[in-house]
Amino acid sequence: MELSPSAHADPFCRDRLPPIDLWPELHFDLPELDYPDRLNCAARLLDEAVEQHGPDRPCLLTPTERWTYGELRHRANQVAQVLTEDLGLRPGNRVLLRGPNNPWLVAAWFGVLKAGGVAVTTMPMLRAGELAELTDISRPSVALCDHRYADELEALHRPGAPEPAGRPGPADPVAGSAAPAAPAPPVLRYGGTGAADLTALCAAKDGRFDTVATAADDVALIAFTSGTTGRPKATLHFHRDVLANADTFSRHVLRPRPDDVFTGTPPLAFTFGLGGLVVFPLSVGAATLLIEQATPLQLADLVAEHAATVLFTAPTAYRAIMEAGAVDRLSGLRRCVSAGEPLPAAVWHEFHAATGLRIIDGIGATEMLHVFISAADEDIRPGATGRPVPGYRAAVVDEHGAPVPDGQPGLLAVTGPTGCRYLADPRQTSYVRNGWNITGDTYVRDADGYFWYVARSDDMIVSSGYNIAGPEVEKALLAHPHVEECAVVGAPDERRGMLVKAYVVLAAGVAADGATVAELQAHAKASIAPYKYPRAVEFVTELPRTGTGKLRRGALRERARTDTRSASPSPAAPARVVVERRVEWTDTDAAGHYHHSTVVRWVEAAEAVLLHRLGLSHLFGSTPRVHFEADYRARLWFGDTVRTELRVTKVGSASLHYAFTVRGEQGGEAATGRMVIAHSAAHATGSTPWPDDVRELLGAAGPQQPELLTTAEAPGGTPCASQS
Structure with missing residues (x-):
């Protein structure tokens, strides 16, 4: 495989791609995946949409604003002009983007791509120390930041600014591992007031810009994995990758229409949100309602108010909407998509019974950019993730890469038109093995080709020689009405090696006492094999999550590792107890x-x-x-x-x-x-x-x-x- 001649004057990203022999196998089997050598995804998604659907078509909506396709293109061109004319951006330079979901963030993303730059998307709630790591890895030339979130970035310029926590990091094949930490990028605010604000600078531009003719395999996007341990991994995605997800999952599973109105809660810095709320709707000329922040009840109200038809959110939000009695507000929806965490079959059935809607589940990964296993409509089997999306192939393999028989658990392996390419990171060889992307998930494939989630590979708890999947225990506990949320991890144990520990958020009004512990343990043993029940239970007010809403299991594993309490019920039962049980x-x-x-x-x-x-x-x-x-x-x-x-x-x-x-x-x-x-x-x-x-x-x-x-x-x- 050879790369096309690059349009990037700054070769930073291309120089730091992993060697091609460490890439996964790539497949472009569908006719729609046959992309030209010169391709800029911003031109395809935005410029061509304006030509096809007209400049006055609604594009970006908020509770208070409405941008048309023409207005978005005009402002994206203005951003590109500011970057190139005022800031001297060259094709291949990285631009860090930071802000909540709103139209100016989308305009900035398109402006960077049209100028030939590389968008570095970051979660808006990251702190200065975390941002120092991301800037050290990606070395952006400038940062475009919502004025309300600029303080943490600007703190990197002050004396005593935090150093990148992960250094020394992976050896940089170009600069070397001893390269000094990257200087903090200049910060250009947007959405505020004043002559130096990006919006004011854009107003001085005429909005005419010739989109840079990048190569289809020029890097368009750097997305960071939302892991909880170790130095963050930067994934490199080409212009063709951005379109490939629209031409696979969106085209063949979601099947959007030009009259759709998309909405949802995932941040645009999360590739699930970028695809679902920007790339997929714009690929068909649809509109998208951007929400900066909303409770599940507020989300339901906004869906009704703006006549949204396609919803992207997490299982917890669907469950919360039902608990709030707000499902009637979702009557206008025709598509619901869930990702970010496993969708329990019980939630699927309850939501379907209440709304008649079939939630589309799926698994994706930052390394793959978006969803690659899913199912829709009558093909859905509640509890199963689905089957490979057209354009992708999937298998279940053992630790040596050999296929395992259907019905037996193993590692999920995937190939398709997208795949893992880490930026100068030796962990590439852990994710890509024998040409497959090994996602780190344990799955079972059934005889009909459906893939059933078991656990993250590092979520398997080995206790007294038994392999216990934490999510299976969670599923059992979630079926109890006392449990609002829960997470199950392994805790060190001298005798068993590990024991099963559950962190439980109780429903309102339920007592956090030993009697509740015993009731939940008995319920688990009645639902799954008794040896899988949680021997330790700790009640918490909330579970730790990443900025994308993913459960931070690593944080809970570390908490369990450092917790010196025994497996006795938590809170501990009274010292004087009488327990009687007759086993017949x-x-x-x-x-x-x-x-x-x-x-x-x-x-x-x-x-x-x-x-x-x-x-x-x-x-x-x-x-x-x-x-x-x-x-x-x-x-x-x-x-x-x-x-x-x-x-x-x-x-x-x-x-x-x-x-x-x-x-x-x-x-x-x-x-x-x-x-x-x-x-x-x-x-x-x-x-x-x-x-x-x-x-x-x-x-x-x-x-x-x-x-x-x-x-x-x-x-x-x-x-x-x-x-x-």
Whole structure:
């Protein structure tokens, strides 16, 4: 593959592209993806739209403004004139853009592209330290910033300005890793007053500008990934990439019409928002309603007021609109798109029942620019992300890149007309392997070619040898009416390696106490395999999110890592508790073997009583810290702070019921609990191995078959075992 001759006088971006042999495979199978060598996406989206639909066609709407296509082109040309005539911008120079969703931000984006520049889109809520990193990586010549958000950028020019937090960063193949930090770019404000404001400078220009004839593979856009750890990754996207997403997902799945009015909440700095609120509507001559900030209820009101027909937002917003009783405000919509986080099937069904609308789910990535797996209309299977968008190919592979059979989880791999190209970053080889983009998501493909989300690959929790997907646990918890939001991560645990920890935002009026913890845990165990339930639950008022609304799981993982609290219920149960549970024969199989949930339930009850985790090795194996006596009493010591006593008593002679009484002390307070468990006499004698599921549950911590530690003749001649 060879690149076309570049129109960029400044070769910064092209010089820092990864070597072509590290790119993913690119496919341009559809006729609409056959782009000419010279292509400027601003000319295609804006100039050609004016010629086709006329200058007076509505284009950008706000609650207080209305710009036509002609007005947007005129102002974009004025921005290009200011950049080139007043600021000396050369093709290939980078221009940082910062501001909320409004028409001037769109005009600035188009003006940069028409001038042959590279737009560096940034989230408006970033702080000075974060901006220092982005400017150090992208080295912009100038920043165009909404006047209300300029302080953080201008702080980079003051004494004591923050240094880029991520330095030293990846070695720059051109400047070298020892290159000094980039100077802060000059900041040109817009939307304010005064002669130096961009809007005033634009007013002095005639709005005539010849769009630079860039190459289709000249870089048009630098978008930063919204990760939560490490130095940000800058993704490089060509002019043809911007159009490719309109010619794949938008054309074949969304299928917009010229009379549509788009709206939504994702920031334009987020490629999901840039595509859904600018590129897709302008590609067909539609209008877009730009909203700087809105609650879900305000969003619903704006949809009704402006007769919006296409809505882009996150699952949480759809759920909140329903909870606010505002679905009637959405009656004019014909398309709803969800992305940014998995769309629970329950939310899809509830929204469909309330509105008759089928939410279009999808997965995209900053590295891919927009959505590449999705489905619409009758092709939707609630809970599934969808199938590859026309123009893209997808597979599920193992860590070595080999395909895995349908029905088995693996890494999502994608190729198409767009793909990952990091700016001078060695992490390129982690994302692109064997020609595939490896997105970092774990998926299952079914026999019909639908892709089902399991988890982010780094969201898999390995506990006692089990692979547990955090989102699966979240789905179970979200089905409980007490749960407003939740996030599940792995927390370090000496015995299990990791345990499942849930951060839960409760619904209004629900008590954040031990009883609620127990109820949520019981609900999870009834919904999914019991070993997946959250052993630790922490109630929070809100979940950490990125500026794009994505859950910051990395922040929660770090919080769980540094939290020294045990897996006891949060808030902790009172010190004096009585827990009683009777487990009947329904918990056993046909052979009379008790299911591993019996074990799990007893452990939970004991933990709730003692406010301390009980290792399964204490229950099923003899360790130096456990002493069994002839009267079926076990004394367990946990350091110097917790002393517990386990007493086993046969209950009745016909049924094999055993009463477990647990007493313990912690901090001088006594706690008592009682539980009744049924089990097999064969297991009690040690003559029958554990069933496979029990053995898997025990793992290396417990014996591979019951050990007869103490026995005695109970009524009816049935032997008892203290470790039952």
